[in-house]
Amino acid sequence: xxxxxxxxxxxxxxxxxAAARAMANFGLxxxxxxxxxxxxxxxxxxxxxxxxxxxxxxxxxxxGTADAIADCTAVYATTARARGLTKRVLTPxxxxxxxxxxxxxxxxxxxxxxxxxxxxxxxxxxxxEAIISVPVDPDFPSLNLAQCVLxxxxxxxxxxxxxxxxxxxxxxxxxxxxxxxxxxxxxYEKVMDEAGFFFPATKADGMKLVMRNMWARLPLTRxxxxxxxxxxxxxxxxxxxx
Amino acid sequence: xxxxxxxxxxxxxxxxxAAARAMANFGLxxxxxxxxxxxxxxxxxxxxxxxxxxxxxxxxxxxGTADAIADCTAVYATTARARGLTKRVLTPxxxxxxxxxxxxxxxxxxxxxxxxxxxxxxxxxxxxEAIISVPVDPDFPSLNLAQCVLxxxxxxxxxxxxxxxxxxxxxxxxxxxxxxxxxxxxxYEKVMDEAGFFFPATKADGMKLVMRNMWARLPLTRxxxxxxxxxxxxxxxxxxxx
Numbered sequence: 001x002x003x004x005x006x007x008x009x010x011x012x013x014x015x016x017x018a019a020a021r022a023m024a025n026f027g028l029x030x031x032x033x034x035x036x037x038x039x040x041x042x043x044x045x046x047x048x049x050x051x052x053x054x055x056x057x058x059x060x061x062x063x064g065t066a067d068a069i070a071d072c073t074a075v076y077a078t079t080a081r082a083r084g085l086t087k088r089v090l091t092p093x094x095x096x097x098x099x100x101x102x103x104x105x106x107x108x109x110x111x112x113x114x115x116x117x118x119x120x121x122x123x124x125x126x127x128x129e130a131i132i133s134v135p136v137d138p139d140f141p142s143l144n145l146a147q148c149v150l151x152x153x154x155x156x157x158x159x160x161x162x163x164x165x166x167x168x169x170x171x172x173x174x175x176x177x178x179x180x181x182x183x184x185x186x187x188y189e190k191v192m193d194e195a196g197f198f199f200p201a202t203k204a205d206g207m208k209l210v211m212r213n214m215w216a217r218l219p220l221t222r223x224x225x226x227x228x229x230x231x232x233x234x235x236x237x238x239x240x241x242x
Numbered sequence: 243x244x245x246x247x248x249x250x251x252x253x254x255x256x257x258x259x260a261a262a263r264a265m266a267n268f269g270l271x272x273x274x275x276x277x278x279x280x281x282x283x284x285x286x287x288x289x290x291x292x293x294x295x296x297x298x299x300x301x302x303x304x305x306g307t308a309d310a311i312a313d314c315t316a317v318y319a320t321t322a323r324a325r326g327l328t329k330r331v332l333t334p335x336x337x338x339x340x341x342x343x344x345x346x347x348x349x350x351x352x353x354x355x356x357x358x359x360x361x362x363x364x365x366x367x368x369x370x371e372a373i374i375s376v377p378v379d380p381d382f383p384s385l386n387l388a389q390c391v392l393x394x395x396x397x398x399x400x401x402x403x404x405x406x407x408x409x410x411x412x413x414x415x416x417x418x419x420x421x422x423x424x425x426x427x428x429x430y431e432k433v434m435d436e437a438g439f440f441f442p443a444t445k446a447d448g449m450k451l452v453m454r455n456m457w458a459r460l461p462l463t464r465x466x467x468x469x470x471x472x473x474x475x476x477x478x479x480x481x482x483x484x
Binding site: 025027086093136137141143147157158161194210211218230234236239 | 294473
């Protein structure tokens, strides 16, 4: 098994093709693409990918970031900074070592790459449990999309080519998938909205983002998610009984 | 001191500029260029280098590979294969670790990068004491010049930067203390008890333990704890309002 490399809202077809080539150099072939600006399929992507065209043929298209990672239990976001969200920050090396161990333990892993100019938005980053930050010179950070993909893929190859790392152990339960975390976030957001929690209105979006980020960042198990749903359902029932 | 990155007979100015940017990302600024096809200076190189233009201004031009490495005592050649020459073959990681040690010992190090299509010739490779081979997938080796420079520069940076363990980026907050976690657990236990969550009574102790364990296991920040208190308080207020 391999990680999914998820290109979030990529703009130029050429860059999608270049990212495919970068992946193929290191034996990766699972690409997902969120809402590509110029639609899909994209002839410019195919032309640039040249020998890596088959990788593009197999790329999965998703309407949003949440859909693209729904079946994954470990999600990493490549970005220069956490932009005010609380989050673990890993080097590409440490992240790919962790990803290798988690895949060996049966998990599905996704790595998010942002659009060419702006990079990932807070809404995307909030859905990741950790950030991958390439240790570039802070005075000259100029990696493009394909280069960021290349370095991450290179580290994947380095980690997997070496001896098998330790497995992750989970007690009596499994990690929650991204779709389970997403639904937990939806549940809390909906009920707390009804309860008048997001007040004043000018701060509502920020508060929702902070809460969404908290759920994504915490290493919740399926049992945790069930418990947290149960807590909320019970409180609503309690209220309804008056 | 840094290694010299020596571009041997590069063809397109754009690729020289892209190589300069790749180096600058990782703090390298010593470029030498052997016999550039389109002469020097090259406006296309400058345009592509953008912020790394100063690196190009300082580039040293040589007529041949031997001249470009004349003052160096350790020379590495990046190439996919040794082409029948007997030579040590190193990964970028091993090569940059060795280069770091040799520079620390007072040596001057050069790394040769070949022209875009053909790569280094045997005459160039024969002047190197070892080969750097990027561990690409043998079925899809398609690194371009700037990508090869990028990966080598990245490994240089990895070897020389102080070890970068995982760090945590926090938004205006710190990890919660044990007493804060304890109080959060008390708050949830008390309210959920009143709400009739711990039912049936025979299972109440077990459920409380599971919930207490969850709060303790999760890496909660102070901001998370405040948010989770706030969620519960708001739900109680909502209930009380009927």
